[in-house]
Amino acid sequence: MLVAAAVCPCPPLLVPELAAGAAPELDTARAACTDALGVLAAARPDRLVVVGPADESGHWTYAQGTAGSFRGFGVDVDVRLGRAAAGQETLPEPSRGPLPASLAVAAWLLERTGWADAPIEGLAVEPLTVERCIEIGRDIAARSERVALLVMGDASACRTLKAPGYLDERAEPFDASVARALGKADMAALKTLDIQLAHDLKASGRAPWQILAGAAEQADLSGTLLYDDAPYGVGYLVATWS
Known part of the structure; x- marks a missing residue:
């Protein structure tokens, strides 16, 4: 069952x-992510x-200890998704390549806070249907008695003229609706995005976020x-459910 979740953004710019x-x-933002972890x-x-x-495109799993890097962004920074330790249960080796950018940022956050509290699994997903996310x-949530989720992802990229997606007037209200849903642990609102x-x-x-909504269905969490x-x-x- 899901016992806690943290939602964080995943821009590589989080890495100083x-x-x-x-x-x-x-x-x-970094300080908020630290608090969430x-x-x-x-x-x-x-x-x-x-x-x-x-x-x-794809749905990829990553074992504890899988390597990632920000070298593609021009900096000599390498990370691992937790420590590969003897006796710790892990997923099979990833289907291809190193960690994607979103999980590399998560790995950096976990290393920064010295995570050693539980074995880690990584999952990177394409934009799946709502039903598949749920x-x-x-x-x-069914994998262990006490599961925690670290959910990585950005909101809109269209809030200003200089934004990656240029300015879209729908962006701010969309982001506000997501912020309300995350702040209230509102699963129904996330499912209907x-x-x-x-x-x-x-x-x-x-x-x-919609995977989080599915994982939290049987939990009683506050946001x-x-x-x-x-x-x-x-x-x-950045939000927490606990």
Whole structure:
């Protein structure tokens, strides 16, 4: 059963070496992510499942200890999805390649906070249907008596003229609706997010958020919104369910 969840954004710019001189602009977001991971640790889970958007089409699983890197973004920073330790249960080796960007950011956050509280599994997903997301979430929740979720994904990328997706007037109200749903642990609101609108607004977190909604169906969790802003014209949200 799901006992806690943390929702974090997944821009590689969270890694200070990549952001360089602009790194302080995301200090508040980093601090919120650290606080969110603290909630996961406090829940004392038997297993941590990290879910994020895939870099390509597919549905890929990643074992504890899988390597990732930000070298493709021009910085010499390598990460691993937790420590590969003898006797720890892991998933099979990934179907292809290193960690996708979203899970590499998660791995960096976990390393930064010294995560050692439970074995880790990684899952990267393409923009699946709502029904498939719910199904995956239910399966995750059934894997252990005490499961925690780290859900990676950004809100819209269309909040300003300089945003990656340019300005779209629908972006701000969409992000506000997601922030309310995450802050209230509102599973119904997450399940009814408009798939086409999320696609148009380049909201990479849509499928991971709906996986969270499926995983939380049998849990009695309360939500807290820790961070809600749009630096660089992209909506970044940090929330906890516990």
